[in-house]
Amino acid sequence: MTGTNFDTLPETRRPQAGPPLPPLAISVIALSMISIMLPMLLAGGANYPSPFGPEEEIVGWFRMHPTSAILTVLLQFAASVPLAIYAAAVWSRLNRLGVRAPGPAIGFAGGILASAAMAVSAAFTWALTRPEMLEHPELIRLLHDLAFFAGGPAYVVPFGLLVAGIAVPGLLARLLPRWLAIVGLVLAGIAMIATLVVAIPELAILLPIARFPSLAWIVACAFLLPRSRAAANRGAQSGVSTTEAARR
Known part of the structure; x- marks a missing residue:
C-alpha cells in the first residue's frame, strides 16, 4: 500500500502538494446545501417538485x-467545479502519501463522474427555465425526470466511489481514524445500493441518506487526511491523534 517516502526527498524533487482540501470540501457542501435551501425560501417555502x-x-x-x-441551476453548477x-486533489494527496493501490484512481474517477452528473442535472434544469418550454408540459416532465436521474442516482452512485476510494486506503494504510473510514465504507455501500433506484423508485429514500452524510464525510476527511506520510507515521508512533498528525 505504501511506496517511496516523499518527505525524505529534496524539496525540489517532491511532488506538488496540491490545493488544500478543506476549502474545496466546504465549498461543495455549502453550495450544495444553499442550492436546496435558498431557492425554497425564495419560492415562499414551496418545496422543489418531486419527479x-x-x-x-x-x-x-x-x-x-x-x-x-x-438559482438552483447556478448553485448546482457552481458546486460541480470544486x-x-x-477529487483530483485528494487523488494527488493519497499518491503523495504513498498509496499505490487502485483505490485513489477509482475515487478520482467517481468524483469526476459525480461532478459531471451534477453539471448535467443543472443543464437539464436550466432548459426548464426557458420561457418557450413552459408551454409544453410533456417536455417539462421529461426534462425534470432527466434532471432527477442525473442529480440523483447518476450523481450519488459515483460519489460513493469517491468516498470508497478515500475510505479503503484510509483504513488499510491508517491514514484516517478507523471509525471514520468504516463510516465511509457504509456510506459507499448505501450509495452503491442506490443504483436500484433506477428500477425500484421506492428506494429513492436512499439518495438523501447517501448524499448528505457523504458530503459531511468528505469535509471531515479534508481536515483529517495527513498532508505527508511522515506526519501520519509520527502520529502513529507517538500515539498522537490523526487530527493532530493532519495539522503537521
Missing part, C-alpha cells in the same frame, strides 16, 4: 418560480 409527483404540480412550480429554478478539483 414522482403529479405533472400539474411539477409544471406549476416551474411556471410560478422561474427565479428559484435558475467537487472535480477535490
